[in-house]
Amino acid sequence: GAVLGFAAVVTAGSFLTGVPNGAQNIFETYFSTLPMVVLIILFIFAFSLCTSSMNLALSLGARRRDFFLAVQGILLLYAGVCWLLQITISAIPVLFQWSRPERWSILTALRGPNLFSYPLLCLAVLCLGCICGLIFVYSKALGVLVVCAAAVLGMFGTVFLFITSGTWDDSSWGILPVVLTAGAVAVVGVSEGFLWRTISRYAVK
Numbered sequence: 001g002a003v004l005g006f007a008a009v010v011t012a013g014s015f016l017t018g019v020p021n022g023a024q025n026i027f028e029t030y031f032s033t034l035p036m037v038v039l040i041i042l043f044i045f046a047f048s049l050c051t052s053s054m055n056l057a058l059s060l061g062a063r064r065r066d067f068f069l070a071v072q073g074i075l076l077l078y079a080g081v082c083w084l085l086q087i088t089i090s091a092i093p094v095l096f097q098w099s100r101p102e103r104w105s106i107l108t109a110l111r112g113p114n115l116f117s118y119p120l121l122c123l124a125v126l127c128l129g130c131i132c133g134l135i136f137v138y139s140k141a142l143g144v145l146v147v148c149a150a151a152v153l154g155m156f157g158t159v160f161l162f163i164t165s166g167t168w169d170d171s172s173w174g175i176l177p178v179v180l181t182a183g184a185v186a187v188v189g190v191s192e193g194f195l196w197r198t199i200s201r202y203a204v205k
Contacts, residue, residue, distance in 0.1 A: 020098040046129025083119040127191030
């Protein structure tokens, strides 16, 4: 809900403040970088999901297996919704012929045959957010360190997004896009294993 609401406000604000005609303001900034802002929102959501929400659900009698499966469904739902949102938002400047199309290089790069990059990164960010939340429950100091490490990984995620989407010239990257994609898949896989192990051993407080 927060993601869709934010996207709606930014889109409406862009239309109302003349961004389609070339106006430069905060709405243009948020609209052009919306995929990155969405990733930050997803991380915060997943962090909350696997901290207070987990303890509340288990204290109310939810089985650990059921909670784990519910988390999987939620993560996939959010990744899918953000993927559809990205497709919709990236089509707006093209459909309505907004001026200075170079402003939307990030949006338009995440379309076509490279469309898989964004939902994969969304899923990886959600998984990392869950892991950070779980670790924060056990140790706030360690949790802060893990959040900082996740921020660094987020920077690499941005690089992954640009390289795999073809935003940068990919003629000299060789197999790097494949390696980065495999790395993102590995992050999801390792995160899921850690998530299940932690939830199955979690003691309700």
